[in-house]
Amino acid sequence: MRVRDLASLPKAHLHLHFTGSLRVPSLVEMSARHGIRLPAAITDGDPLRVPADARGWFRFQRLYDAARHCVRSEADMRRLVDEAAADDAAEGSGRLEIQVDPTSYAPFVGGITPALEIVLDEASAASARHGLEVAVVVAASRMRHPMDARTLARLAARYAGEGPGEVVGFGLSNDERRGDTDEFAAAFRIARRAGLASVPHGGELLGPGHVRDVVGALAPDRLGHGVRSVEDASLLASLVESGVALEVCPASNVSLGVYAHDEDVPLRELVDAGAQVALGADDPLLFGSRLVAQYETAREVHGFSDAELADLARASIRASRASEGSKARLLAGVDDWLDDPVAPFVG
Template structure:
């Protein structure tokens, strides 16, 4: 079997705080004199039921981790380590998702918070050879006017290269907020050329997916895995070219499915869906991007050719430049052509400017 760490791929669903290493969380908590729930440090993947109490427990732990990120240095460390970890697993493109409002109080506002993350992304891209771009996400738990503010801020930094904003998202509990009330923010983002990448179709089923698609016109759907329960809806998503950011470990961690085998990855792929595997929140769910590909191989029986197709799908669903896409896709072909996958290493990032993909 070919080495999956050498398979070039794009990582399109990774949250800022959730990307953190456990050791980094411990360092930050100690440095700021904060006590953490032991479950955040024991290394065991989180398992909660798929109900409001389960989500509350998940959110409480996530908030405890986020409260440890209290300085510009902390924020830069997170971006650098996320890029390093992705590079080690063959990711040539990372589009990391951040809600800057959570960190704004410590760095002087939402604008400095965004600029710190973008600058750290540029530095990390050069240091680790993985392009790091940013998705700015609003929260369903906040007022839709806050989302408009974030969309306008995101538009100022729109682009496709390292250290630029490539998309606008909507995260947090799908059961909260009125999806249609966030439509204005997404229109602002789309006018600026940003990808619409809201969450939907993990905690709630096909009806919610239809609401998100109708109101927010997604280019990619964060999770979207529950679309597999409605063949007609899945066919519509395939026909519209909406990519699904499928995160198997978090689906199990949040109780949506009892185990990895129950995640309908094979059904989605066989239906023709463009799937991009993601790790979501490795800090809580215990596994990074490489483990999602390993599960596709060992749990769902994907061949190396099918794994290469998943990697291609992730690259094509990214907002990377045409040059970066071509480089990574060539690396996928080389990985598949080599008996051990050793030839799959993508060429290093070019210092030249990237032509637009669209």
């Protein structure tokens, strides 16, 4: 069967975490250079699978923290950004909005401001080097005090823009079950006043009630995950009506035990309800699955036609913070991909 090559489909990647984007060989080299022993679960080639409970999340977070501990210099940070850009470009991304909490890397480079500036500078350079646009989402953590989130929001606001090497959004990540969502609202108001997109996580580990809390308090433009909104028809309808895009990461949902199998992820239900869905890889370092693999899952598991896959790519582009000119260029590329009658054989 001749099918179109998903790696040549122009798309935007809107849900990729900084350390979570690392290549395993690069992480191994960093750990050796810094004399840090990595847990075998990161390097054994077996994607992480944990139950969606407190102990499961703890294991995921422990492994993520172990990897993040190896990123401890400007050179490490620049290498990470460059390789993430190269990997996304190879998979057809014309736009990458990578998410970073500079607090994690600040001790090694002189503070949160230098940490963010390193990421932004390398994002600009990597964009030119690899032929895509790499912008940045600054993310606060639910595990830290809400005042830290305000500090990060003010920092993000200083570098707000829409182009490569600029901050385009403000997020809230980590365990959805921790922290009081309302207490982070002030940070998101700071970010919105600067023109940044509101892109918090919600609706993966927790259900519709949590999604309602996040929507009410943080007024998201995009919702990281949001898959559990399918459990409440009225909630899902309100997200569709208000235009909140969902950054759906099928590999994450299964790896974290939210759904037992790929076919259980409600991708088809969300799309059929009219939701604007942007597929993302989340943390390929631990889940062993990059962006094209999410499109392959949509095709092979959920039965999406090439026309429907093109619509997913268009949704990701429209939900991005790229300029209107960049969006138009990428959308034209999607049309060209779909119009090509002699696409390469890939399967």
